[in-house]
Amino acid sequence: AKAAGKNTYQFFTTEMNQAALKRLILENQLRRVLEREELCLFYQPQIALSTGQLVGMEALLRWQHPESGLLSPSQFVAVAEEMNLIIPIGEWVLRTACYQTQAWQAAGLLPIRISINVSSRQFKPVYWLQTIKNVLQESQLAPNYLELELTESVLMEEHNDNNNSIVAVLTELRTMGVQIAIDDFGTGYSSLSYLKRLPVNTLKIDRSFIQDINSNRDDAAIITAIIALAHSLHLSVVAEGVENKEQLIFLQSRQCEIVQGYLLSKPLSQEEMTKLLQRIDQQ
Numbered sequence: 422a423k424a425a426g427k428n429t430y431q432f433f434t435t436e437m438n439q440a441a442l443k444r445l446i447l448e449n450q451l452r453r454v455l456e457r458e459e460l461c462l463f464y465q466p467q468i469a470l471s472t473g474q475l476v477g478m479e480a481l482l483r484w485q486h487p488e489s490g491l492l493s494p495s496q497f498v499a500v501a502e503e504m505n506l507i508i509p510i511g512e513w514v515l516r517t518a519c520y521q522t523q524a525w526q527a528a529g530l531l532p533i534r535i536s537i538n539v540s541s542r543q544f545k546p547v548y549w550l551q552t553i554k555n556v557l558q559e560s561q562l563a564p565n566y567l568e569l570e571l572t573e574s575v576l577m578e579e580h581n582d583n584n585n586s587i588v589a590v591l592t593e594l595r596t597m598g599v600q601i602a603i604d605d606f607g608t609g610y611s612s613l614s615y616l617k618r619l620p621v622n623t624l625k626i627d628r629s630f631i632q633d634i635n636s637n638r639d640d641a642a643i644i645t646a647i648i649a650l651a652h653s654l655h656l657s658v659v660a661e662g663v664e665n666k667e668q669l670i671f672l673q674s675r676q677c678e679i680v681q682g683y684l685l686s687k688p689l690s691q692e693e694m695t696k697l698l699q700r701i702d703q704q
């Protein structure tokens with residue numbers, strides 16, 4: 422390429438726009454992210470509203486980028502999905518979350534549930550069932566400490582041939598003891614029929630509804646309805662993105678079980694989460 426010298430350079434600047442070039446660089450860096458061990462997980466505490474106790478944590482993916490620092494999923498997950506890299510990355514997330522949670526338990530710290538995010542692009546049901554079985558066995562984590570956060574789009578793919586296998590696979594996971602949560606509940610498709618067909622444990626109310634809880638009467642009504650719906654179906658409810666006391670009080674008044682958000686804690690690095698668990702252990 423160097424032999425072509427100036428001409429090559431001119432070709433790229435004129436024929437390719439900046440965005441495409443940036444994207445190409447990102448793709449090349451992303452392709453090597455696993456072998457270079459640049460991914461890590463942060464852990465955001467989930468707190469039971471009735472007791473104030475830590476009952477779970479959500480694993481949130483980060484990329485320790487060599488030049489740009491810590492990147493959040495919005496900066497690379499969509500690209501990873503398009504490149505099909507979300508399959509090996511998702512497997513890395515599952516493996517890391519299970520091994521870390523088991524390591525905390527083996528150290529004698531409070532055993533709590535870990536939730537991981539699974540995008541629709543990566544949820545190939547039969548492959549996932551086998552991978553989860555393998556990882557649980559290798560890591561020795563008891564299945565009831567693992568929760569999958571699936572979005573409505575995974576569950577609603579009626580056009581998808583996989584739909585029967587989704588029901589079968591989720592049923593088998595539940596039988597093993599793995600928990601299933603519906604993530605970003607209320608933001609996706611509006612049909613609720615899948616709630617009857619699928620063995621779900623938990624609804625997670627999206628942050629967009631929590632945000633304006635005390636100024637937007639529609640959002641308040643939607644949250645109230647989601648919590649009532651969940652309870653009548655014997656599902657538990659997690660509210661995400663809780664940032665202030667007013668939101669907490671509202672959720673408490675509606676008997677929401679579990680809260681997660683900056684008011685309680687930001688997502689913590691592995692070291693910070695270890696310290697938090699050690700502090701709880703000493704109480």
Ligand code: C2E
Nearest residue numbers: 481482493494514538539540662663664681682683684688
């Ligand atoms: P999500 O599942 O809705 O996760 C919650 C997001 O809200 C996280 O952003 C979290 O850091 C942020 N958050 C938590 N509490 C608050 C709060 O009080 N206020 C505000 N403003 N934000 C809060 P994050 O970590 O940037 O993740 C964004 C999305 O990326 C996640 O949304 C999830 O859909 C996706 N994601 C995260 N980790 C993974 C992963 O391992 N695999 C896949 N496929 N997707 C992931």
Ligand code: CA
Nearest residue numbers: 529530531702
């Ligand atoms: Ca202990």
Ligand code: CA
Nearest residue numbers: 479538570604
């Ligand atoms: Ca989530």
Ligand code: CA
Nearest residue numbers: 605627628661
């Ligand atoms: Ca959300």
